[in-house]
Amino acid sequence: MPRSRKFDAPLRSLLARLGEERGGRGGRDTVVDVLVRGRADFTPEQVGELARHGAEVRTVAGDVLSAGVPLAALDELAGRDYVVSVALAAALFPERGACGGPVPDESG
Numbered sequence: 001m002p003r004s005r006k007f008d009a010p011l012r013s014l015l016a017r018l019g020e021e022r023g024g025r026g027g028r029d030t031v032v033d034v035l036v037r038g039r040a041d042f043t044p045e046q047v048g049e050l051a052r053h054g055a056e057v058r059t060v061a062g063d064v065l066s067a068g069v070p071l072a073a074l075d076e077l078a079g080r081d082y083v084v085s086v087a088l089a090a091a092l093f094p095e096r097g098a099c100g101g102p103v104p105d106e107s108g
Helices: 008-023 044-052 071-078
Strands: 031-038 055-061 064-070 083-088
Touching: 008 031, 008 071, 008 083, 031 071, 044 055, 044 064, 064 071, 071 083
Parallel strands: none
Antiparallel strands: 031 064, 031 083, 055 064
C-alpha cells in the first residue's frame, strides 16, 4: 500500500495545498498535529522509533497516539508496518480559543 493511502482526506488535502503554495517544496519543516492508529497497542519501542523519525509524541492511548510531525517525516511515519492510518488532528472545541481567538469568560 502506498504510504499516502494511509493519510486521511484532510491531511492529503493539506499536503497538496502546501505543495502548490510553496512551488512543490511543501514546507517540509512545517509541523502538523496528527492522530496515528496502529495495528495494535503501541509499544514503548514503537513510540521511541516514531520519535527518532521526528514525531513529537504527546499522548498514547492503546492503538492511537497524538503527535506533532514535520511534513518531511510523514512518509517515514506512514511507512512503519505497525501504522494503519494517519489523520490530521482537529480541535474539539475550536470556538473555545483555538486559532488565537479569545477564550470565553465563563465566570458568571
